[in-house]
Structures are given as C-alpha cells and as structure tokens.
Amino acid sequence: MSRPDPLKVLTVCGVGMGSSLMLRMTAEDVLKRMEVPAKVEATDVSSARGMQADVIIGQGMHTEAFEGRAPVVVGISNFMDKDGLQQQLTEAFEAQGWLEPQP
Amino acid sequence: MSELLEEAVLVGRARRPAGGWRDAIRVACDPLVEREAVSEHYPQRCIEMVEEHGPYIVLAPGIALAHARPEDGALRLAVAATTLTEPVAFGHEDNDPVDLVFAFGSPDRDQHVGLLSALATALLGGLADRLRAAEDDEALQAALAEVGDGG
DSSP: OOOOSSEEEEEEESSSSSHHHHHHHHHHHHHHHTTOOEEEEEEEHHHHHTOOOSEEEEEHHHHGGGTTTSSEEEEESOTTOHHHHHHHHHHHHHHHTTTSOOO | OOHHHHHSEEEEEEEEOOSSHHHHHHHHHHHHHHTTSBOTTHHHHHHHHHHHHOSTTEEETTEEEEEOOGGGTBOSOEEEEEEEEEEEOOOOTTTOSEEEEEEEEOSSTTTHHHHHHHHHHHHHTTHHHHHHHOOSHHHHHHHHHHHHHHO
16 A cells, blocks of 8 residues: 555644643654655544554553544653664665655 | 743742642742733643643653643743752653643744744753752753744
C-alpha cells in the first residue's frame, strides 16, 4: 500500500488540549526527522472515534480502543521520548510498506 | 515572545506536601485559584478528568499536567508548577510516582497552544530537573520564567 501524502496523524488524550498537544509537538518533530510529510492534529478520544486517520498516537490506555481503526496505532507513555516514538513509528511504517520508495 | 505569553500567569511553588494524587492536583491548582486565573471549582474538574479518562495527564516519568476544559472555569491563560516533598502515585503504569505537577488553564481552545508549546520545549530542554532542584518558591519561580521567555 502506498503511503498517503501527507499522512493524517491524530494525537489523542482525554480532553484534547493538554497531553495530546504536547504529543503533537513530539510527533511533528519525529516525523520531520523521518522525512515523512504529515499533518498532525491533537484531539480528544471521543472526537477521534468519529475521525479518519492514517496514524493514531496516544497513551496506551487510550490507543487500545483504536486498534484496527487506523493502519497505524501507536501507544506511548513518555511524550519526551522522541527516540522511542521514532523507533515505534519506523517499525509500524515498515510493516505498512510506507518506508519503501513511494510511487 | 507573543503578547499572549506575556500576559500569561506563570507561578511556581517548591516542595509542597500532598497526600495522594487528588490532593497533589489541588495543591498544584492552588496558586491559580489564588491569582483568580481559574475558578474555585476548577481543581475538582481537573480531578474528575483523571477519574473519567485515566491518569493520562502523567505525561512523562514523574511529571503530571493537570487541567480541565475552558468551560470548567479557566479564566486566564495560566500555568503553575509545583514540586512535591513526597512523590505520589497516579496509577500510571509507566510514569509513577509523580513529584512535579503542572496545572494549567486556558479560557479557550486556541490560546494555550503557544504556552504549552513553550512548556514542552522547556521540558525537552531539561526544565524538570531545574524545577526539582529549586529549594524555595523564589528559585522555582525563577526557573519557570524561562517558559515565558522561550515561547
């Protein structure tokens, strides 16, 4: 499957304006490092249920509910751990074939 | 620095006791209530957010960011940082125990983006250690000031 360009990424948390925003900044930075064009939006868990996305990132306690609802769902616990997020995204993107040269 | 950041309330408290995570959230919100940056029922709403959605506000090891919605009584753009004498457990699988609690409030859903962005940048730059090292309110307040300068 070819990678959507840009990737639509949601960062989620309970209210959609605290930790999801922090996570959005981390995710934007990591995706830039990976040279993957992406549009990252922070939102709350209940709004996210009604939204389409290619990637969903949040704390594990929130992302469990999204398994299977987006091609890539990543649960993290430390928003400051950019290397950890990059590793998780790299593995998940590889599994999708998103890191191969795009047509 | 943006005008909004300039007007934001930034307040710090060092080494306060707290009996459990609910009390830690109240203690962290106290300076915002005192400054009338949030209403008196705002701390309780912050606690209810965790009761409803889980301890997701513990966003890195030892660090919690307590907040509620604008309509829950956030009157001014504000952030408070409080270090605890004894760490408390929030029930977070990976990031417990917590010894640094931020409380923030934003009167609308857009204003806070610059402030939280500055806070995230400062945290990634080692702000948490500088706040933890502060022995009194004055020192903590001085360390926190970089958030307002760095926007």
